[in-house]
Every structure is written in structure tokens, then in C-alpha cells.
Amino acid sequence: MEETTDMVNAADDQRIKGLLTADDPSALEATWNAYASDLFGYLLTIHRSRAEAEDSLQDVFVAIATKRARLAAACNLKAYLFRMARNIAINRIRREGRKREKERAASEWLEANETVADGDERSKQLAAALARLPEKQRVVVTLKFFRDHTFGEIAALLGISANTAASRLRYALEKLQTLFEEELQ
Numbered sequence: 001m002e003e004t005t006d007m008v009n010a011a012d013d014q015r016i017k018g019l020l021t022a023d024d025p026s027a028l029e030a031t032w033n034a035y036a037s038d039l040f041g042y043l044l045t046i047h048r049s050r051a052e053a054e055d056s057l058q059d060v061f062v063a064i065a066t067k068r069a070r071l072a073a074a075c076n077l078k079a080y081l082f083r084m085a086r087n088i089a090i091n092r093i094r095r096e097g098r099k100r101e102k103e104r105a106a107s108e109w110l111e112a113n114e115t116v117a118d119g120d121e122r123s124k125q126l127a128a129a130l131a132r133l134p135e136k137q138r139v140v141v142t143l144k145f146f147r148d149h150t151f152g153e154i155a156a157l158l159g160i161s162a163n164t165a166a167s168r169l170r171y172a173l174e175k176l177q178t179l180f181e182e183e184l185q
Contacts (some may be wrong), residue, residue, distance in 0.1 A: 009034075013077040020072035028065055035078065036061075039085050046089040056089045063088065129179040137172035140165055 012034045020047065039060060043053040063084055064071055074080035074169035130138055144150045144165075151162040151169075158165065 009078065009122045017072050017074075017077060020068045023068065028061065031064055031081075032061065035081055038158065039081060042082060042090055043085055046086065047093070052089075052092065056085065059092070061086045078139055108172045125180070125183065126176075129176050129183075132179060133175055135170050137168050137175065140168040141176075144169055 016027060016030050017036060018180045019030055028057075036057065037110075040057050041058075043056045044050065047056065057151060060077075060081070065097055071077065130141060133141065139158065140154055143154045149157070151165045154160075154165040155162040160168075
């Protein structure tokens with residue numbers, strides 16, 4: 001029975017490789033029909049999350065669509081697909097870890113230290129006001145005043161122009177002024 005299954009998989013692989021080589025749009029569907037279930041189960045064991053496994057599976061099929069020629073040239077299609085799925089899953093896990101670390105570090109920038117929390121009421125008010133700013137403005141304020149970046153550096157970090165960074169800072173300062181004026185009334 002095992003030998004028959006292997007022959008069917010080999011025949012499927014050859015058919016899929018032929019479709020990929022011919023740049024036939026049905027190659028993606030044939031690959032999905034042959035391997036999606038197995039790949040999903042594999043990704044589920046890596047992620048331990050159905051949603052993450054589904055996202056990774058979608059990324060695998062996007063990669064298949066964009067790397068058809070490489071896939072068609074693979075000696076062992078199934079092994080290549082599983083390696084591709086593993087690499088995509090690991091990259092997703094790393095990316096999410098870095099994203100969480102950046103978010104944690106960013107939130108620490110706005111946390112008042114112990115001496116401020118104990119004695120400086122104005123600093124507490126500032127931290128509360130910063131938290132009420134839109135994220136894009138809050139990030140620019142944080143980078144400019146708490147991390148001493150120039151507008152050019154902020155622009156490069158955020159992928160925006162220096163003028164946009166300056167505008168966001170101006171809007172943030174106006175909003176902060178309004179928030180402080182409201183609090184004094």
C-alpha cells in the first residue's frame with residue numbers, strides 16, 4: 001500500500017512540475033489539492049496556533065506563485081514545499097518576536113521612572129497626555145524628545161519625509177497644548 005501511495009505522489013509531483021514549467025495557472029490549484037492539508041498540519045505543529053498556521057500556509061502559496069520556476073526544478077517537490085513552509089513559519093515567528101520586543105521597548109519609553117512617578121505630577125500629566133496622542137504623532141514626539149533623533153533620522157526610521165515628521169511633531173505639540181489647557185480649566 002505504501003508503494004502505491006508513493007507512486008501516486010510521484011505522479012502528482014510530475015504533473016504539478018509540468019504545470020509549473022508551462023506556467024499554467026492551474027498549477028497552484030493542483031499544488032493546493034495535493035499538499036495543502038499536509039502543509040497545514042505541519043505548520044500547525046510549528047505554530048501551535050490555527051490562525052498563525054493559516055497565515056503561514058497562505059504565505060507558502062504566495063511564495064509558490066512567485067517562485068514557480070524554482071519549484072518546477074526541485075528534485076523532490078514535497079520536500080521542497082515542506083522546507084519552504086518551515087522557513088516561512090520560522091521567519092514569521094522571528095518577525096513576531098521582534099515586533100513584540102519593539103512594542104515592549106516603545107512602551108517603556110513612555111513609562112515614568114520611579115522618581116518621576118513619586119514626585120513629579122507634571123511628568124505624570126505629560127505621560128498621560130502622550131498616551132492620548134495618535135500613534136503616529138506619539139512616535140515622532142518620543143523619537144524627537146525622548147531619543148534625541150533629528151527629523152532626518154526620524155524620517156528614515158519611519159519611512160516618511162522629514163517634512164512629514166516635522167508636521168506630525170507640530171500637530172502633536174498643538175494637541176498636547178490643547179490637552180494641558182483643558183486640564184487646567
